[in-house]
Each structure stands twice: as C-alpha cells, then as structure tokens.
Amino acid sequence: MRDTLESLLGGRFICRYSSPELYSQLCDASYARAVDQALQPLGRTLGWLGSIEQPSAFFSRFVSLSYANDRIAAAEEFKHIRDAIWPVVEFIQLCARAGRGDVCLAPGEEVHTAQLLAQVENSSICGDQLRDLAGHAFFRRSKRGDSHSEKLSVVLKTMEEAGFLVRKGVGSSIFVATGKMAYIYRAMSWIVEHQRLVPDDESDAASDTQSEFIL
Amino acid sequence: MRAEDWATLGKHLVANAATLETIVQADEEGAAKPEMMTQGIMWLIKQHLVDEFEGSLHPSSLLIDLGVRISSQRFELSAPDLEELLVKIEQACERYLAAKDLSLADADKEQRSIWLAVRQVVTHLRDEHRATTEFIEGRYGFSPRFEDRLRDIRQAVERLERLSNKLDAFEYDKLSGWCNNDRTLRRLLLTTLHNAIMRQRTRLGDLITRLDQLGVTVRKRNRLRQVVLAVESWLQAGNVPDLESILDRADAAEWVCASPLSLGGYLHPPVEDSQAIDDMALLIHSLPAPRVRKAVEDLAARPAARVIPTELEVVEAPIPFAQPHLEAMLLALKEHRVPQSASRYWEDNAESEYGVNVWLYALDAYYRNLVLVAQKTEKPLRYVLEPVAEPMPRGIANQLVTDLTLRIKRRGE
Numbered sequence: 001m002r003d004t005l006e007s008l009l010g011g012r013f014i015c016r017y018s019s020p021e022l023y024s025q026l027c028d029a030s031y032a033r034a035v036d037q038a039l040q041p042l043g044r045t046l047g048w049l050g051s052i053e054q055p056s057a058f059f060s061r062f063v064s065l066s067y068a069n070d071r072i073a074a075a076e077e078f079k080h081i082r083d084a085i086w087p088v089v090e091f092i093q094l095c096a097r098a099g100r101g102d103v104c105l106a107p108g109e110e111v112h113t114a115q116l117l118a119q120v121e122n123s124s125i126c127g128d129q130l131r132d133l134a135g136h137a138f139f140r141r142s143k144r145g146d147s148h149s150e151k152l153s154v155v156l157k158t159m160e161e162a163g164f165l166v167r168k169g170v171g172s173s174i175f176v177a178t179g180k181m182a183y184i185y186r187a188m189s190w191i192v193e194h195q196r197l198v199p200d201d202e203s204d205a206a207s208d209t210q211s212e213f214i215l
Numbered sequence: 216m217r218a219e220d221w222a223t224l225g226k227h228l229v230a231n232a233a234t235l236e237t238i239v240q241a242d243e244e245g246a247a248k249p250e251m252m253t254q255g256i257m258w259l260i261k262q263h264l265v266d267e268f269e270g271s272l273h274p275s276s277l278l279i280d281l282g283v284r285i286s287s288q289r290f291e292l293s294a295p296d297l298e299e300l301l302v303k304i305e306q307a308c309e310r311y312l313a314a315k316d317l318s319l320a321d322a323d324k325e326q327r328s329i330w331l332a333v334r335q336v337v338t339h340l341r342d343e344h345r346a347t348t349e350f351i352e353g354r355y356g357f358s359p360r361f362e363d364r365l366r367d368i369r370q371a372v373e374r375l376e377r378l379s380n381k382l383d384a385f386e387y388d389k390l391s392g393w394c395n396n397d398r399t400l401r402r403l404l405l406t407t408l409h410n411a412i413m414r415q416r417t418r419l420g421d422l423i424t425r426l427d428q429l430g431v432t433v434r435k436r437n438r439l440r441q442v443v444l445a446v447e448s449w450l451q452a453g454n455v456p457d458l459e460s461i462l463d464r465a466d467a468a469e470w471v472c473a474s475p476l477s478l479g480g481y482l483h484p485p486v487e488d489s490q491a492i493d494d495m496a497l498l499i500h501s502l503p504a505p506r507v508r509k510a511v512e513d514l515a516a517r518p519a520a521r522v523i524p525t526e527l528e529v530v531e532a533p534i535p536f537a538q539p540h541l542e543a544m545l546l547a548l549k550e551h552r553v554p555q556s557a558s559r560y561w562e563d564n565a566e567s568e569y570g571v572n573v574w575l576y577a578l579d580a581y582y583r584n585l586v587l588v589a590q591k592t593e594k595p596l597r598y599v600l601e602p603v604a605e606p607m608p609r610g611i612a613n614q615l616v617t618d619l620t621l622r623i624k625r626r627g628e
C-alpha cells in the first residue's frame with residue numbers, strides 16, 4: 001500500500017498502462033477503501049476517471065474545496081491543465097496526421113516514434129506542425145534541438161514526464177497513452193459543453209453524460 | 216475425396232482461370248458459351264461448379280462463395296446461403312430415404328451429398344465466428360476513420376443478426392422429421408448439424424455483445440475526436456480556456472487532482488527514556504562534524520597595528536536641477552498669492568534641452584525629497600505641489616499627469 005499512497009500523494013495517476021500492478025490492486029474494492037481511509041486524514045480521497053466499474057485511472061483528489069488552501073491549490077491545478085490543453089491537442093493532431101487516420105490518444109493508444117519521425121521528415125506539413133508544437137512553452141526547455149529528431153524527442157520526453165505517455169517497455173520507442181489523457185479530455189469536454197462547440201446532433205452519443213466521454 | 220480429386224480441381228481451375236472470371240463477372244444473362252468447350256469447363260460443369268443454362272454459363276453459389284472467399288481481404292465475406300443449403304439437405308434426405316431400400320450406391324451418393332451440405336454449413340458458421348473474432352480482436356477493424364469503423368461494426372452486427380435469424384430455420388423438429396428415424400440421418404442432422412448450430416448460436420450471441428461493446432468504445436472515441444477538433448478550432452480562433460469556472464460547481468473537488476504532498480515527519484525524542492536519549496546522543500556524536508568554513512586568518516595571531524583615520528574629502532553636492540526653478544515659482548506664489556502652474560512656468564522659462572515631461576518628473580522628485588527632509592526635521596513645508604491628472608481611462612490603471620500646481624498649504628492639511 002505504501003507504493004500506492006506514495007504515487008497518489010505524489011500527484012501521479014495510476015492506470016493500467018503506467019502502473020499495472022497498482023491499478024489492479026486499486027480495482028479491488030476493499031483495497032481501494034483502505035487506500036481511501038489512509039488518504040482521508042490528509043484531506044484527500046481516492047478519485048477516478050471514467051466509470052467506477054472500469055476506471056481509466058485513479059488519482060488523489062481533495063475531499064472538498066472548503067479549505068481556502070485547497071481551493072487555491074485546485075485553482076493552480078486548473079491553470080496547469082489549461083496550459084497543457086493546447087500542446088496536447090496539437091500533439092494528438094500531429095499523431096493523427098502521421099498515422100493517416102483518426103487518432104484521439106485515448107488511454108491505451110500507441111505512439112510509434114519511428115513512424116512519427118518518418119512522417120515528419122517526409123511531409124513538410126508534419127514538419128511544420130512539429131516545429132509549432134515544439135514552440136509551445138509546455139515543451140520549451142533548456143535543451144532544444146534543431147533537427148526533427150531532437151524536437152520530437154523533446155516533445156515525447158515532456159509528454160512522458162507530464163504523465164500523458166509511458167514507454168511500452170524499458171527503452172522502447174513505442175509510447176502508450178496513459179489514463180491521465182482522460183483527465184485532459186474531461187477538461188476539454190467541459191470546454192466543449194460550456195462553449196457549445198459541438199452541436200448535439202453531431203454527436204452519436206447525444207445522450208452521453210460528460211462522465212461517459214471519458215474512457 | 217482423394218488427393219487426385221484436388222489435383223484435378225486445381226489443374227482445371229488454373230487452365231480456365233480467365234473463363235471462370237468472365238463467368239463470375241457476367242450479369243444475370245450469364246456468359247456466352249465458348250465455341251470450343253474445353254475439357255476443364257466440361258469437368259467443372261459436371262461438378263456443378265459451373266451451371267449451363269440456355270446456352271449460357273452461370274457460376275454456382277459454391278463458386279461465388281469460393282471466389283469471394285479467396286479475393287476478400289477483409290471482413291466482408293459472403294454470407295453463406297443457408298436457405299439454399301437447407302433446401303439441398305431436405306431434398307437429399309428425401310432422395311436418400313427413397314433410394315435407401317432400392318440402391319445402396321444411390322443412397323451412399325445422397326448420404327455423401329447430405330454430409331457435404333452439413334459440412335458446408337458447419338464450416339461457414341465456424342469461418343464466420345473466426346472472422347468476427349479476428350475483427351473484434353483487431354480492436355478497431357481495419358478502417359483508419361472512426362466513422363468507417365463504426366460502419367464496419369454496424370455491418371458486422373447486422374450480418375451476424377441475419378445469420379442468427381437464418382439459423383432459426385434449422386429447427387430440431389424439422390430436422391428430426393426429415394430423418395424419419397433413420398440412424399444415419401439422425402447422426403448427420405441432429406448430432407452433427409443441430410448441435411453445431413446450437414453451439415454457434417450461443418457464440419454468435421456472445422459475438423454480437425462484444426461487437427456492441429466495441430461499437431460503444433469506438434463511438435466514445437469518435438466523440439473524443441470531435442472534442443479535439445472542436446477545441447483546436449476554438450483555440451485557433453484566439454480563445455483562451457478558463458477552467459476556473461469549474462470551481463463554482465458543486466462537484467468541483469472531483470474534477471481536480473490534489474496538489475502533491477511529500478511524505479515527511481518530525482523526530483519526537485522519547486524525553487522520558489534516559490537510555491534512549493543517551494543512545495541518540497551517541498548517534499549524533501558519531502555523525503561527521505558539520506563543515507565549517509575556516510577563517511582566512513586567525514585574528515588573535517594578527518599583530519596590533521595603529522589605525523590612523525584619514526580625513527574624508529567633502530565634496531559639495533551639486534545644486535538640484537529643479538531647486539532654482541522651484542524657488543522662482545515660490546517667489547511668484549508669494550508675490551501673487553495664486554496657485555502656480557509648473558507647465559506654464561516651463562513654457563516661459565524652459566531650458567531648451569529638457570521637455571516639460573522631464574521638468575515635471577524632476578520637480579516632483581525634488582518636492583518629494585523636500586517633504587521627506589521636512590518630516591525628518593519636523594519643519595513642515597508651507598506649500599503643496601499637487602498633480603493635475605487626466606481622467607483615468609477604462610481598463611488601465613495608469614493615469615497621465617499633465618501638470619503640477621504649486622499652492623499654499625491650507626490649514627489642517
């Protein structure tokens with residue numbers, strides 16, 4: 001349980017792709033209850049994305065935002081999500097263009113570095129897209145490369161460090177989208193609903209509630 | 216069947232590949248009979264792979280099935296013509312029962328025909344199950360677009376439902392009636408065919424459920440794709456997301472991850488346990504000494520030396536730029552007893568190298584300095600320098616000062 005609590009309190013998301021063992025333990029209701037009880041004295045509780053029967057990811061959330069400090073921290077976290085939305089959207093679009101198909105990077109979808117790099121090097125549109133993407137403050141870091149390969153490497157590394165991607169195996173060049181993607185999607189779905197960006201009749205699942213958007 | 220039969224089939228198929236393609240591609244009128252009927256075509260007609268009707272050649276359903284099967288790259292395999300096979304089985308059963316007592320050879324031939332038809336049905340069902348399973352385990356089918364995947368899934372479900380409905384025709388009572396208590400037919404129709412159909416019906420039900428689940432997943436991903444596209448367009452239009460409104464929701468706490476919390480603690484020594492305190496003292500003494508930066512020189516070792524204070528050179532401070540001008544303004548104020556405008560003063564007495572803005576800045580800074588000195592010396596100034604500002608613009612907190620007015624301080628000010 002120590003590993004689970006450390007992960008949760010460290011602000012990490014536990015999903016079947018990032019931490020399969022912890023995830024399967026948390027899927028056990030009695031274990032999840034015990035973890036929740038351990039979090040409660042710290043003003044936190046066990047949160048999840050998706051349905052409770054098949055959650056995409058578990059994370060630690062505040063029990064309530066009645067404490068001023070918790071509310072300030074929540075507002076700060078919303079700023080982090082806000083700052084991540086555009087870079088993540090553009091990364092999804094780059095993967096979609098490179099994969100020549102519909103890609104939404106839902107948890108479990110794979111990103112093949114070699115395929116992405118080949119497409120970026122062969123297509124000037126993808127190259128421009130990568131250049132724009134690497135220009136986001138989200139991906140800006142002291143070590144910035146000029147070549148496509150270096151730029152892509154920085155982008156993937158940042159996405160991995162932010163918890164949106166995880167390597168399929170140690171040293172693998174294939175990345176898998178984690179359950180944290182559902183966290184970003186929930187915020188984006190809220191924007192779509194709040195700003196009325198997608199008419200209801202365009203949606204196949206018009207009756208879906210917002211929580212059901214999240215895989 | 217023997218290996219030679221397969222070899223003969225292969226030989227004739229190879230030799231007549233072009234003709235067979237013409238026959239399969241022909242419309243309802245069929246393909247015209249070639250002037251020279253080859254031995255291969257004759258053999259295929261004899262085997263009912265090709266039908267000859269009114270001087271034209273038509274493909275049999277078996278040939279079409281075979282053709283679709285070998286040319287299909289994807290899931291769209293032809294549905295088995297189960298109704299036709301059922302009719303074939305019924306007719307073969309009737310012929311078998313009629314021939315059973317008359318000719319063993321004919322009965323054997325009909326039995327073989329029934330066996331083949333049964334085999335065809337069972338094989339079709341097995342293939343259908345395998346193709347659907349592969350489709351599902353491929354997770355999204357073969358299409359790159361979500362819309363196409365949804366269409367594929369919908370078609371697969373409809374296809375399985377049609378197949379399931381067709382299997383309704385293979386009723387136990389009907390098949391049992393055709394057997395007419397013949398042991399051979401009962402083994403073929405009830406033990407083999409009906410049992411296989413019952414098994415497949417259950418598996419088809421499971422497959423339809425799995426396809427439905429896959430459809431839900433793809434629909435959700437399609438929705439996510441729409442969300443991505445919508446948000447991208449919205450951001451490109453220059454909008455900035457503001458998620459803080461979520462904080463107003465009753466369930467706001469569910470939306471956001473708690474800030475990271477490092478696990479740590481304080482050591483509370485057992486103050487009443489002297490042994491524990493001794494142990495801790497020992498432990499602390501055993502730790503390496505903290506690093507202390509060494510003094511450059513030992514102060515005690517330095518010999519005493521006489522220090523002669525040097526006399527500081529006093530340099531007279533330059534007269535502030537604004538001082539003579541302020542004094543001139545004060546004289547004018549004293550003389551006329553009316554507030555003096557700094558801007559107007561500068562219009563009359565400007566030093567050409569400085570603009571009015573520099574003058575106002577300098578005067579303001581000098582006046583503030585005088586105010587501070589006055590506070591320190593407790594000798595308050597008898598005049599006030601007041602800013603004259605333009606109205607505050609909307610949305611900007613900066614205000615433009617256009618003039619400074621020198622006036623005599625009022626009582627109580």
